[in-house]
Each structure stands twice: as structure tokens, then as C-alpha cells.
Amino acid sequence: MKFGGDLHQYEVMGRKVPKLESEKSPLYKMNIFAPDDIVAKSRFWYFIKRFKKVKHSNGEIISVRQIYEKKPLKIKNFGVWLRYDSRSGTHNMYKEYRDLTTEAAVTSCYREMGARHRARAHNIHILRVKEVPAAQCRRPHVQQFRNSKIKFPLPHRVVGNWNRPRFTTTRPRTSFK
């Protein structure tokens, strides 16, 4: 499963198709993070199959709805609980991200898991994503931004001037005061 680009949050609802007219099958709802709604539906069946006796062939998806962030301009601290398969076993993890939207935080999570743990997207299950109040954040890289009078310089700025000649006699300028 390719989880490229930015992920979106979908609310997928589905149920087992009742064999008889009178039967009523329960409706299941899941919050899925996926690059598009097609992958979202696929992941819905993947998870539902693991929990319940229903699969794509005997079930139907009632609705797939993209969930948009309520306040996309408010900076939030997200706690992400996940479970992933490493080469030798499966582990739980808790990660924190500081971002504007849930999707962006989960996208960062997938990228970070790939980078730090070589975990592929299909090996990662996002168990829970929740906005965590600043006082309850556990990770130092998130806590360090918990400062209403934050102030820092930008030392040694590496400017990406791709039109710069390959060979030059002058050292680049990295200090912009």
C-alpha cells in the first residue's frame, strides 16, 4: 500500500450484507488515514476483517466521508498511538507531533516511522490520534515549543540556491544576522 503524499482522514462506515430481509447487521465505523478514499475503503476492510466476521465479499460500505480539521489554523500537539511490525516482532509506540492538522501529524508519523525504524506503511496501524494539551505532552522535542515568549535565531542558514555554479571561489554566505 503506497501512502505517498499527504494523508487524509476518512470516516468509513460499513456492515455485513444481511442475508435475510429481516436480519439487521450492525454498522461499523472507523477513522482511517489514507491518501485517498479508495485506499481508505481497502484499509477499512483490512481492519474490520481482523475484528469482526465480515469482509469485502460479504459486506458493503455505506459511506466514506472525508473528515476535515475543525481548526486548521490552530497549532496543536498530537499524541499518536501506533502499533508496528519490525523485523523481529511487533511493538506499540507513542509519538508526539506538533502540527496544525491531524492528517499532517499522521503523515509525519508515517514518514518518521519509515525513517527511524524502516517501518513500511502496511506494517503500521494507527491505533489512536488525539490532541494532547500542552501540559500533558511527554516528548521533549514538543515540550520545548511550549513557550509563549519563544525566541531563537536562525544560525548557519544554508540557502538552497540551485542556480549557484558548481565551482566557485567564494564561500557561501550563511549568516543573515
Next chain:
Amino acid sequence: MVFELYVEIGRVALIKCGPNKGKICAIIDVIDQNRALVEGPSIKDGVIGVPRQSMRFKHLQLLPYTIKICHTTRTKKLTAAWEKSEISKKWMESAISKKLIASERRKGLNDFDRFKLMKAKQKRQRMIRMCMGPMPKK
């Protein structure tokens, strides 16, 4: 090595990349080590502002102006603080802004304009050399 320009709440910055290139905005909050939440207010006379969004520090050039705001101030208060500090006016009068405008004009010159520019430069150089006189032989 002392730093003069800091990333802080209220720091004014020039946007170097993207659809808002060339516009100035204020840093309203810091998201993380790479990104800030910025907004540039829309001033009268049709100066279009920068809508509130996250922006990478790599795409920002910090300017030597700050405004007094609290973190994540609302647009209205931001505009009021911006106008009180007369940031737009200071920016328009600054050397960097003038250079940017000049370089934009330079890019838009046609061949005849470039010829005229060359002739004007020649004339100016001649006038300077006449005043300076011949260079003393060392």
C-alpha cells in the same frame, strides 16, 4: 557572534518562495523547529496580505522589524499592531524592498530598454570619471 534577528512572536519576515513570494508577513507563532504560523495583514490601497498559514523558515527572510503581539493573535489585533508600527511604510522605504522592485523591473526589460540602460550607465560613468580626473600613477 551576536545575533540581531530572532525568530519571535511579532517578527516581520519577507517570503522568498511560493505563491506569496515578495510579500511580508508577521510570525504569529512557532509550530516547530522548521515552521512558523505567519500572517500578513491586508492593508488599504489594495495591498493584498498573506493569509494565515504555516510557512517554513527556509522560505522566510527575517527583517529588522517587530510588532508587539501575543502569540496567535487574531487578524484584527494583528492589523492594528501592524499599522501602529507602520511596518508597511518602513518596508516600502527600506533598501531591500527598493532593490526587489528594481530587480523585478530589470527582469521585465525588453531589448530596447536594456540598450537605453546601457547608454545611461555609460553616461553616468563618464560623468564620474570626468569629476575624478585621471587616476594617479602609483
